[in-house]
Structures are given as C-alpha cells and as structure tokens.
Amino acid sequence: MSNSTFEQIGKVLREHQHFAILGHVRPDGDALGSQLALALSLEQLGKDVRVWNEDGMLEKYSFLPRAELLTKSPARAHHVDVAIALDTAIQNRLGTALAAVGSAKIWINIDHHLSNPGYGDLVIVDVSAPATGEIIFNLITSQGLPFNHDIAENLYAAISTDTGSFQYPNTSARTFEIAAELVRAGGLDVGKISRQLYENYPRRRLELLRELLRTMRFSAHDRVASFSLSLKTAADLSVLPEDNEGLIDHLRAVRGVIVAVFFEELVDGKVRVSMRSKDEAVDVCAICQKFGGGGHTLAAGARVRGSLAEVEEKVLEEIRDVLKRGS
C-alpha cells in the first residue's frame, strides 16, 4: 500500500459512474459503517452506488445514518463499473454480494486483515489499521473526497466497534486523532452513538450470554477459555446471528486467559469458530488458517466441518499444542 494506490483509487472513484460497495457475510460495525461511509461520499460526487451485503442491514446497526442504502444483495446480477470489497479477507466471504456483481471493469480491495491475499486490481491491505473505517477515512481525506456528518458517524461507529471502544492493541495515536477529527468535523454526539452501539441490546442477548456461560470451559491451566452455542439453544432463544457479536470478550476479560474461543453450531454441518488472543506471541490467525479460516493476529475465525463436540475437541487441542510449544 502506498500513497500512489490511494491516488489511483481516488482517480477510479472520480472517473467511473456505477459502483457496488460490498462487505463480508455476518457483517460487523466496521464492515457496515465503512460501506455506508464510502457510499455516502460517492453519492455526494453524483455517482450511482449500490451497497450490498448478504445479510442486509442488521437491526443493531439500523441507527447508522442512511442505513437504508445498504440492502441484501439482489438475486439477479448487476453490471457495475467498479466493485469495491471492504473489510473482507477472502473474496468468497462476500457471499451473495459477490454473485450480485455480474461483471466489473475494476475490483478494489480495501481491508486490514493479515490473511487477505490481495485479490483485486487495486489493493490496500493495511494490517496496522485497527479498522477498515480508518483506511476509508485516510482515503477520503487524502483524495479530497466529500465528507459530512453522516459519513463521520458511520466511520466513528466502524472504528469504535472494531477497536473494542478504543481498547485493542492496534488502537494508535493516529486512531485517536482520526476519532477526534470525526467528532470535531462531523459534529458527532459521542455519548449518543455509544448508547446506540453499546447500551441498546435486546434482552435476548443477555439471555444468550447466560446460556453460553453454562457451557463455559477452562483448559491449559486456565489459559484457554471457551463456550459454545448449539442450534437448539439458538432456536430456543430465537437468537439472531448478530446477538453474539462481542460476547467472546467476557472470556477474554478473565485474568490469566490468553486465548478465548467461541464455538457456534451452524445449519450446514459446520461450526463457526471465533478466537481471540491477548498475547502477540499466540497468533490465532495462524491457528485459524490451519482450519481454513483467517483474520488478525489477535482476532480470527474459521468454519470447521464436524459436530460441535468434535470441532471443540480438535480446535482446543491445537490451541493447547501452540501454547505448549510457546511455554
């Protein structure tokens, strides 16, 4: 990534008319906020912009300014000039949004995941950025693209959620400078945004946490903590996929825990594994890559075929091996 890549992307954004902005399946605040922010900037330039995600807009993030722009990917493929994948480590993780792009002259890939192989024609994978939203901010400001309150609020939400409210290790002085600029130039009400992000959960999320805590396990001398969600429990509680975002942090927050793992049984015979590490020496991205997944050094995931019990066993064994080798 270099300034010239930012310039090339800026040029492509100005010179073309029809855009599709895509994000990964099971989106988080960074994916959704980044998609909306870039879309709003392009809209101000007078561009025709589609904003697609396999899951559409989540209830939890429907407060984001102009959230209605982001829709489920259409069943019929559309031709666009430029397709832009945001926050998406593997192109397949675009899901139906990938299929919705009939063809595009140019693919742009903007991301901060270590495991991103750099697919596409113009690529910015900045692993030092704690959120894709930070890279979008850099793109908008460096290329003089339109900026306003709504764009600022979407970027603030993206950065706040992906840094765990400015806590995770990638959070830098630059991150705070960007946040300050968003608050100042965008005229943001931080308290209001934070209430919507962190104090507006449905009751069932806490009921889900109660069930997850019943399954909590510690191993490797309490350095590994995990819990799991079966399809049955998810159905009993009418859980939405978005309800479990962030619950793994309860495991990570325990003193002595180095690796936290969340296992979620999926309908397709696979188990979704989310992993967090508190120690740079324990690279959970590398562990997840062994199971076909990827992510960041301290936060990664994979989808592994097998029953909940089988996958738990296999994955926990692998983590214990890695910890043994390290200690």
Ligand SMILES: [Mn+2]
């Ligand atoms: Mn992200």
